[in-house]
Structure formats: C-alpha cells, structure tokens
Amino acid sequence: xxxxxxxxxxxxxxxxxxxxxxxxxxxxxxxxxxxxxxxxxxxxxxxxxxxxxxxxxxxxxxxxxxxxxxxxxxxxxxxxxxxxxxxxxxxxxxxxxxxxxxxxxxxxxxxxxxxxxxxxxxxxxxxxxxxxxxxxxxxxxxxxxxxxxxxxxxxxxxxxxxxxxxxxxxxxxxxxxxxxxxxxxxxxxxxxxxxxxxxxxxxxxxxxxxxxxxxxxxxxxxxxxxxxxxxxxxxxxxxxxxxxxxxxxxxxxxxxxxxxxxxxxxxxxxxxxxxxxxxxxxxxxxxxxxxxxxxxxxxxxxxxxxxxxxxxxxxxxxxxxxxxxxxxxxxxxxxxxxxxxxxxxxxxxxxxxxxxxxxxxxx
Amino acid sequence: xxxxxxxxxxxxxxxxxxxxxxxxxxxxxxxxxxxxxxxxxxxxxxxxxxxxxxxxxxxxxxxxxxxxxxxxxxxxxxxxxxxxxxxxxxxxxxxxxxxxxxxxxxxxxxxxxxxxxxxxxxxxxxxxxxxxxxxxxxxxxxxxxxxxxxxxxxxxxxxxxxxxxxxxxxxxxxxxxxxxxxxxxxxxxxxxxxxxxx
Numbered sequence: 001x002x003x004x005x006x007x008x009x010x011x012x013x014x015x016x017x018x019x020x021x022x023x024x025x026x027x028x029x030x031x032x033x034x035x036x037x038x039x040x041x042x043x044x045x046x047x048x049x050x051x052x053x054x055x056x057x058x059x060x061x062x063x064x065x066x067x068x069x070x071x072x073x074x075x076x077x078x079x080x081x082x083x084x085x086x087x088x089x090x091x092x093x094x095x096x097x098x099x100x101x102x103x104x105x106x107x108x109x110x111x112x113x114x115x116x117x118x119x120x121x122x123x124x125x126x127x128x129x130x131x132x133x134x135x136x137x138x139x140x141x142x143x144x145x146x147x148x149x150x151x152x153x154x155x156x157x158x159x160x161x162x163x164x165x166x167x168x169x170x171x172x173x174x175x176x177x178x179x180x181x182x183x184x185x186x187x188x189x190x191x192x193x194x195x196x197x198x199x200x201x202x203x204x205x206x207x208x209x210x211x212x213x214x215x216x217x218x219x220x221x222x223x224x225x226x227x228x229x230x231x232x233x234x235x236x237x238x239x240x241x242x243x244x245x246x247x248x249x250x251x252x253x254x255x256x257x258x259x260x261x262x263x264x265x266x267x268x269x270x271x272x273x274x275x276x277x278x279x280x281x282x283x284x285x286x287x288x289x290x291x292x293x294x295x296x297x298x299x300x301x302x303x304x305x306x307x308x309x310x311x312x313x314x315x316x317x318x319x320x321x322x323x324x325x326x327x328x329x330x331x332x333x334x335x336x337x338x339x340x341x342x343x344x345x346x347x348x349x350x351x352x353x354x355x356x357x358x359x360x361x362x363x
Numbered sequence: 364x365x366x367x368x369x370x371x372x373x374x375x376x377x378x379x380x381x382x383x384x385x386x387x388x389x390x391x392x393x394x395x396x397x398x399x400x401x402x403x404x405x406x407x408x409x410x411x412x413x414x415x416x417x418x419x420x421x422x423x424x425x426x427x428x429x430x431x432x433x434x435x436x437x438x439x440x441x442x443x444x445x446x447x448x449x450x451x452x453x454x455x456x457x458x459x460x461x462x463x464x465x466x467x468x469x470x471x472x473x474x475x476x477x478x479x480x481x482x483x484x485x486x487x488x489x490x491x492x493x494x495x496x497x498x499x500x501x502x503x504x505x506x507x508x509x510x511x512x513x514x515x516x517x518x519x520x521x522x523x524x525x526x527x528x529x530x531x532x533x534x535x536x537x538x539x540x541x542x543x544x545x546x547x548x549x550x551x552x553x554x555x556x557x558x559x560x561x
Binding site: 108112130133134135136138 | 530531532533534535537539543550
C-alpha cells in the first residue's frame with residue numbers, strides 16, 4: 001500500500017509514459033540523423049556514435065557501482081546523452097574524444113548532482129563544451145567532406161567556377177564568419193578613401209562566397225555540408241523532431257521561439273549592408289541550431305516547466321546564439337547558449353509561475 | 364590548548380582552503396602550475412606568520428573599533444616587503460604571479476587569522492597558528508596545481524613528464540579547470556570525513 005503513494009516535488013504531471021519509454025522514444029527520434037551522419041561522413045561517424053554511447057553507459061554503471069547506488073543505465077538516459085554528444089563532435093576526431101567527452105558528461109555533468117532529473121545543465125552539451133575548451137584543435141577542424149557535397153555547402157561546380165578552392169576547408173558558418181570579417185574590413189577601407197587592391201580582390205571573393213552560401217539552402221537542408229556528426233541534415237532532424245512532437249515528448253514553445261529569435265535577429269543584424277540585410281534562412285539551416293532547438297534546448301530536466309518560462313528560455317537561447325555567431329570568437333554558439341540558459345531555468349520558473357487557480361489579488 | 368594542535372589544525376582539520384573554504388581567489392587563480400602554487404604559498408605563509416606575530420604583539424593596544432584598518436596596514440606592510448623581495452630575487456615568479464602578489468593584502472585567510480586568532484592569543488601561539496595555516500594553504504594549492512599542471516600541461520615544475528603522444532587537457536589550466544579541480548577535491552575530502560564519522 002505504501003508504495004502506491006508517491007511523494008515527489010512538482011511538477012505533478014500525470015502521464016502514462018515512463019522515463020524509460022520516453023528515453024527510447026528520443027533514441028528512435030535521433031536514429032534518422034544518426035543514419036544520415038553515417039551516410040554522409042562514412043564509417044568513422046558510426047564509430048564516434050558507438051564509442052560515445054558505450055562510454056556514457058559504462059561510466060554511469062561504473063560510478064553507481066563504486067558508490068553502491070542503484071544502477072540506472074536501463075532508463076536509457078545515458079544512451080541519449082551518448083548519442084547527443086556524438087552528434088556534437090566532428091566525424092574525424094580521434095577515438096578517445098567521444099569516450100572522454102561522454103565520460104565527462106556523465107561523471108561531472110550528471111551523476112554528482114544526483115543523476116537523471118537533478119542535473120542543472122544538459123550533460124551532452126557540457127561534455128561538448130569540455131572537449132571544445134580542452135582540445136580545440138580536434139573539435140574545430142572539419143576535414144571530411146560529406147557525400148555528394150562540399151564542406152562549406154557551396155556547390156562543387158560553383159566552387160570551381162569562382163576559383164574558391166581556398167575556403168573549402170570550413171563549415172558554412174566558418175566561411176560566413178571569415179568572409180564577413182573581410183567585408184567589414186573592406187567597408188572600413190572604402191570609408192577611409194584609401195586604395196587597397198589586394199583587399200578589394202578579397203572582398204569580391206567574399207561577396208561571391210556569401211552569395212553562394214545563400215544559394216546553398218538545398219545542401220544545408222539535406223545535409224550535404226561539413227559539420228558535426230549529427231547536426232548537418234535539417235531534413236533528418238526534422239523527421240525525428242516531428243516524431244517527438246507527435247508523441248508529445250517535446251513542446252513547440254522552446255524550439256519555435258528559439259529558431260524565431262535567431263531568424264529575426266540575423267535578418268536584422270547579420271548582413272554586411274546595414275540593418276535588414278541578413279539572410280535568416282541561411283542562419284536557421286546552418287550549424288547546430290535545429291539539433292539544439294529540438295533535441296537539446298527541450299531537454300525535460302534542464303528547461304523551464306512553465307509555459308511563459310519556456311518562451312523566455314527560447315528567446316534567451318536565440319539571443320545568445322546570434323551574439324556568438326555574429327560578434328563572438330566561435331562561428332557557432334548553440335551549445336554555449338543552451339548551457340547558459342540552462343542555468344537561468346530556476347529563476348525563469350520562479351518568475352513565470354502561473355497564477356494560482358482561484359487566487360485574487362488583494363486590493 | 365596544546366601547541367601541537369594549534370600548529371597542526373591548519374593542515375587538515377581547519378585547512379583554510381578545503382575546510383574553511385577561504386582564500387579562493389589566489390587558490391583558483393595561481394594553481395595552474397606547481398611553481399606558481401608554491402611561490403604563492405610561501406609568500407602568503409610569510410605574510411601570515413609575520414602579521415599574526417605583530418597583531419598578537421599589539422593586540423592589547425589596538426582600539427576595538429579601528430582594529431580592521433590597523434590589521435590591514437600591518438598586513439600590507441609585509442605584502443609590500445614580499446612584493447619587493449620577490450621582484451628583486453625571483454623576477455620570473457613575480458611576473459607570473461602578477462597582480463596576485465599585491466592581492467595577498469586582501470587574502471581573507473590572513474585577515475581571518477588576525478581577527479579570529481592573533482587578536483586574542485599570545486605571540487607564540489599566533490606564530491604557530493600562522494605557520495600551520497600557511498603550510499595548510501600551501502599544501503592545498505600544491506595538490507590542486509599538481510593535478511592541473513600534470514593533466515593540463517603534461518608537466519610538473521615545468522618539466523615535461525607525459526609521453527609525447529599525450530594531448531593536454533587545456534581546460535584544466537584555464538579558469539574552469541580551477542573550479543572543477545577544487546570542487547572535486549572539496550567533494551573528496553567531505554566524502555572522507557563522512558566516511559570516517561559514519
């Protein structure tokens with residue numbers, strides 16, 4: 001009898017799905033993108049995914065065994081962490097990168113706080129942040145061109161015709177960032193009235209490159225661009241996201257406000273010709289935005305529970321992502337923006353608490 | 364009150380970093396190499412001993428209301444001595460510790476010992492307290508810096524120790540590495556205590 005009375009902290013949501021069922025639902029939703037990653041980048045992407053999952057599960061089991069706690073690997077959350085971590089590293093990293101990343105995600109990001117449900121930040125993203133800060137050379141170099149595509153997402157024929165071979169060793173956002181920098185430099189030179197033919201030639205190339213990027217929507221959508229294992233194919237990620245939405249495992253507030261904020265802000269500020277000259281579609285389709293918005297910002301543990309809180313959470317993620325993409329040191333800011341917003345969740349929940357039913361403000 | 368316990372409490376039972384969680388600013392900032400850690404530890408220990416002795420000597424003549432400014436002046440005097448001596452005889456260390464040498468003035472371990480111990484106790488006990496606390500601080504900095512330098516830079520005391528194929532965990536010599544290492548040590552020592560008390 002006693003076991004049937006559950007005493008737990010809010011939110012008290014009655015739902016027939018168990019944690020296990022939801023976690024395996026998330027695994028299923030990630031499968032299309034995983035298969036896509038292996039298709040585009042080859043067998044090494046499969047190795048990255050397998051190693052990351054194994055490392056996450058083994059780390060969790062090992063720590064729980066050593067500390068004599070119940071072993072919770074059967075709930076599937078470590079598998080999800082492993083897959084998400086693998087999705088966030090470049091396909092050609094050495095074997096120990098996903099292994100250490102997953103181990104860090106579980107051993108520092110999850111278990112010490114009390115395990116699933118208590119971690120303040122998304123463990124997979126924490127693992128990625130750790131890897132990026134520790135081994136930047138492995139985490140920022142993309143060498144594998146996707147099947148039938150180029151690293152930068154620019155069509156192969158166009159690259160040849162513009163003589164742009166020099167910029168093929170970068171992801172679309174990398175190209176965007178460097179070329180935009182060159183254009184700003186060139187605008188300064190134009191304003192000062194000085195002559196600089198070398199820079200002018202570079203600026204022409206940069207203009208070409210940026211317009212080519214804007215013409216590469218199809219490549220970005222299908223995933224024929226360079227990038228991390230699971231982030232490139234918007235199409236395959238959306239299939240998984242639709243499944244999660246259909247199953248009602250994730251809501252639409254966070255992803256839509258997140259993506260919407262990025263679109264509006266990049267349209268406003270991302271252009272090189274002043275306000276409203278940016279290319280929002282390019283920014284929404286490139287980098288890890290779709291993966292982050294649908295699969296990581298919506299993590300049940302680390303996102304707000306209140307409807308209003310979720311909207312603010314999505315807007316905050318979008319603002320930070322755009323700031324990092326446009327003025328920060330890294331070409332992509334999805335992982336840091338979600339991690340930073342994870343930390344604001346308790347405050348967001350507190351300040352967006354819905355009005356208690358039947359409560360009237362005292363006059 | 365035994366002399367031995369006044370001296371030894373700073374090592375473990377009341378270790379300023381791991382037990383009192385004081386003086387975290389230098390602990391986090393200069394524990395990225397063993398050389399820095401020991402340099403900072405020795406400098407702080409000297410200031411701690413001298414300020415404890417002087418504060419204890421003048422404790423009867425110090426008006427209660429202005430004791431803090433007086434302690435600060437005493438501490439600042441010794442920090443200036445350390446600063447100038449280090450700049451003269453160990454310029455490389457002085458340069459790598461940078462702003463954290465003058466900042467010893469506001470190290471809360473030193474003011475904390477002056478306020479909590481030296482202002483109320485005889486000179487010799489204050490000397491022992493300062494020495495014990497200083498060594499405890501140095502010990503804490505050193506073990507944190509061993510982990511950080513070995514894994515973050517592949518070396519100890521500047522001497523490369525790891526095989527050439529080892530790729531250092533850069534994060535550990537960056538600021539987040541300081542927080543992580545300190546946090547794990549704090550957790551470890553709390554776990555040890557909990558296990559012993561159980």
